[in-house]
Every structure is written in C-alpha cells, then in structure tokens.
Amino acid sequence: MLAELLKQTVFSDEYQQHERARFENRSLLEGRLAEIEQGTAIDALEPFAKAYLGMFEDIDSHIPAEERIYLLVDEPLAAPVTDGLVNAVQVQRLPAPAEIAAMLIKEDRPGIGYIALAGFDMYLRQGGRADQLPVERIKAIICFHYANVTYHADDWLIPLLEDSATIAAEALIDFWQVLRDKNYAYLPGLKEILENDDLLALRNKVIVAAAALMHNARPKELARILLAAVSADRSQDLFATACDVMQDSDSLGVRQLVFWQATAFILEPKARSSLLAAYVGQEKIKILPMLDFINSVLVKDQERLSGEAIGELIRMVAPKFTPQIDNYGQLSDITQKVAWLFYLLAINTTLPAMQITKKLRRVRVLKLYSEVLDEVEQLQSQLATGQLNEVPEANSFIRQLHESGKLKSKKKWSDTNH
Secondary structure (H helix, E strand, O other): OHHHHHHHOOOHHHHHHOHHHHHHHHHHHHHHHHHHHHOOOHHHHHHHHHHHOOOOOOOOOOOOHHHHHHHHOOHHHHHHHHHHHHHHHHHOOOOOHHHHHHHHHOOOOOHHHHHHHHHHHHHHHOOOOHHHOOHHHHHHHHHHHHHOOOOOOOOOHHHHHHHOHHHHHHHHHHHHHHHHHOOOOOOOOHHHHHHOHHHHHHHHHHHHHHHHHOOOOOHHHHHHHHHHHHHOOOHHHHHHHHHHHHHOOOOOOHHHHHHHHHHHHHHOHHHHHHHHHHHHOOOHHHHHHHHHHHHHHHHHOOOOOOHHHHHHHHHHHHHHOOOOEOOOOOEOHHHHHHHHHHHHHHOOOOHHHHHHHHHHHOOHHHHHHHHHHHHHHHHHHHHHHOOOOOOOOHHHHHHHHHHOOOOOOOOOHHHOOO
C-alpha cells in the first residue's frame, strides 16, 4: 500500500531512483527474514534504522520516516523489517549508559543505537508505552539519543524525561560521569534541561551532580549551572559539593573559585560570610564577578538572603566602589549594582535587618553612603509602620537616590573603569 502511494505521489521519482537498492536488499534479506523479524539481525536492520532516522542524504527528508523504508525494500519485505526494528528494542541487549559514553568518547556509534532509536519511535507510534519496557532499556535509549545524533525529531524525548525523571537522572549522571572522567568538554543534554522548564523535576535531580562534574567549566557555563543549582531544592547537597570543590581548588581559575565561594555563601551566609570576605578582599577582579553572581540570584528571589547577609555584602562591596556618574549623567553600572543591595536591605523590615542598618552607620569606610543609609532607614520605617502600603520598585528607589544627590560621587583613579 505505502509503496503504491509513493509511486503515485510527488515522491515517485525518488521511488524509482532507489530501484537498485530494493533489488540488492531483496537478495540480502530473503534468506534472513526470520532473524530480521525477530529483531536479532543487527547488521541487516541498521541501514533501515538509519533511513528511518533521516541519515541518508539521497533520501528526501520530507518523506515520512516509516515510508523511507519502502524506498529501500519491496513491500512484502517491509513488514518483517519494521517488525524487526520494534522487536529489537524489546529483545536486544542494550549497553548501559557508561558503555554508551565510552563509545561516544571513541566516536563509535554502534548500529544498535540507531536501531534502538528507530525501534523505540516506531514502538510508541504503534501504541506501546515506555513504562512497559525495562528501566535499563529506557536508560540506554535516552543516552543513545544524545550519543547517536540523527536528523530525526525524537518527539518522545521531552515527555519521557518528564514522566521518568528519576530514571533519566540516573542514566544521565552515569553517562556524564564517564564523559567527564575522559575530559569530555560538555554534558550532552544539560543545556536542554537547563532551558526547558518542563524538565524542572529532572533538572532538580541532576543539577548538583552536573555542577560537581563541571566544577571547573568555563566561568560563564559554570555560573549558569550554579545559578540553576542554587534555585533547586538541594541546598544541603550543593553546599557539601561546594565545600569539597573549594577544598581541592587547584584546577579552578579565579572566577570559577569566586562562583563556588559565592554559592557557598548564598547557601550558608552565617558560616561563609567571613570566609568569602577574606577571599575576595580588596580585589575587584574577585568582587565584581561575585557581585554579579549573587545579584543574579537575588533578582529572581529578593528574599533569598537575610538582612544580615545583605549587610555583609554591603560591607564587602560598597567601600570598594565609590558612586560614579557616567558621561551621560547616569549612574554607572557598578554603582547601580551596589545601590541594589541597599534597596534589598531597605525593603527588609525584620528587626535584624533594621539593626544591621544601624550597625552599618558605624562602619567608617561606609561614611560616603551615610545619606543612602538615611534613605534605607526611612523606607524600612515607612514599610514597618504601614505608612507605605506597597513596596517601591528598585528602579524608583535607586533613581530617587541619584536625583536627590544621596549617592555622593568621589572620584578615585581605581574607579574610573567602572
């Protein structure tokens, strides 16, 4: 039926072009139909799996996946082939995630991987359910998706990762571990997991392990992973990982170690504030990435840190960067970031936060910010006593500081680039 349709449709020329392939496959398959249909003839099934997955350049990718098989084999032989692909994913031994990773490192893409992907896709299209297959098969199929790259859209992937988050997490962590042990540059699938909020459950299960495995990744990538890790409900595990990484920090660059130090501070500010302050010291090369990282967390969750923790950050940062106005009369970028910390303290009306504000007044190196602290205390009081019913926006608070001249600019040579 499908072969006849191909002959009559816009793909009729394509069907004719593969006449020789069908002739050759006829002689190759006819004597092996039983093992093909049972799914045990891996060498015979592999080319059909690749055709299904769109890996042959001479087959029009617009032809539906299953119909591509009919270009390569006569219709009476097509059923044993399709049945064989579906059966193979149920009966063939599939490698474990660690084995698949080892193959990927060697750039070895075994035929069973393509057969598993094509067979699983066809299995689902025929009404099969993933939860009816053994867990180890599902783990292998997930890893083959990332190891054996094809041109087929695996529409089943996201639903599978959603519904089987625990299984997927176990598979990917085992898969990634072997890759990183061999210094593989990235973790296949992690980018998708970080970007797709439908995969939040899976993200929360793998993110700490991913952070540990990528502990010395490029700073931008590491920051992205750690920001996701901080947002996950895995604080205890992440803090333990951070401490382990910092204890053996020889492989880390300055910014990488800054991000790990900042992560530990966010998770346990009381235990880590003095250690973070000692590490960053007076070095702006450390303070700037620390501030950017922590502010990225606070933008998403303004209440993540207590008033005391915000006060400690102000102690670390504000004295190092006197307020600066750019050439257009606007607050410089770093000044706005420092002012944001004062804003977070100002909208915190807990007693400890209000006490911290008073303590900051006694810090000699913060004298330049005394009028800013006036505004902080005033807003805290107005919110605490109900004089203001709504918390003002950060931009409004910072703009008021600027326009009222409360942010006193004191030019220093060390500040001219910020």
